[in-house]
Amino acid sequence: MxxxxxxxxxxxxxxxxxxxxxxxxxxIVLYFVAVMPFRxxxxxxxxxxxxxxxxxxxxxxxxxxxxxxxxxxxxxxxxYFSVTEYFLKQTxxxxxxxxxxxxxxxxxxxxxxxxxxxxxxxxxxxxxxxPIYLLTHxxxxxxxxxxxxxxxxxxxxxx
Numbered sequence: 001m002x003x004x005x006x007x008x009x010x011x012x013x014x015x016x017x018x019x020x021x022x023x024x025x026x027x028i029v030l031y032f033v034a035v036m037p038f039r040x041x042x043x044x045x046x047x048x049x050x051x052x053x054x055x056x057x058x059x060x061x062x063x064x065x066x067x068x069x070x071x072x073x074x075x076x077x078x079x080y081f082s083v084t085e086y087f088l089k090q091t092x093x094x095x096x097x098x099x100x101x102x103x104x105x106x107x108x109x110x111x112x113x114x115x116x117x118x119x120x121x122x123x124x125x126x127x128x129x130x131p132i133y134l135l136t137h138x139x140x141x142x143x144x145x146x147x148x149x150x151x152x153x154x155x156x157x158x159x
Contacts, residue, residue: 005157013138014099014150025093026081034076038069070119077117086110094150103148112146 084091086107090100101113116126126142133141139149 007155007157009153009155011102011151012154014097014152016134018097018099018152019134019150022091022093022097022099025096026091029092030077030080034073034080038073041065041069074118074120078111078114081114081117082107082110085113097152099150099152101148102151103146105146105148109146109148113140113142113148116142 081091085101086105088095089102089105094100103109105113115123116130118124130140130142133139133144137144143149
């Protein structure tokens with residue numbers, strides 16, 4: 001007589017596609033919450049009429065308020081990701097993609113996991129190292145440092 005199939009559940013590192021989609025969803029949410037309030041400042045500094053001419057200029061003078069706006073926006077991004085991952089173990093994007101953060105997360109670890117969001121030196125170097133590490137190890141470099149993982153639950157049938 002054949003054994004009945006059992007429902008098996010296990011965790012594995014979240015797939016790259018789920019991670020990318022979750023991040024994309026979170027960035028869309030943050031665009032409306034954190035970037036849109038500063039839109040008028042960016043349009044004032046870089047008028048639409050300038051078009052692609054800005055890309056060919058070599059000595060662009062960027063007003064100080066643009067740097068201040070970028071800093072505030074990056075802090076809002078860092079705050080959003082760190083707070084939601086600390087309290088809920090997932091961001092809204094991760095919730096929709098059914099992935100979450102596993103590990104003993106303190107608020108400091110949540111900040112460390114997301115420090116790559118700060119677009120200033122030396123943090124933007126992580127924009128290169130994080131994807132490479134993720135592709136070669138199936139988890140991010142900052143997850144390795146903080147001893148946390150972004151995981152998904154898999155349910156299968158087995159004997």
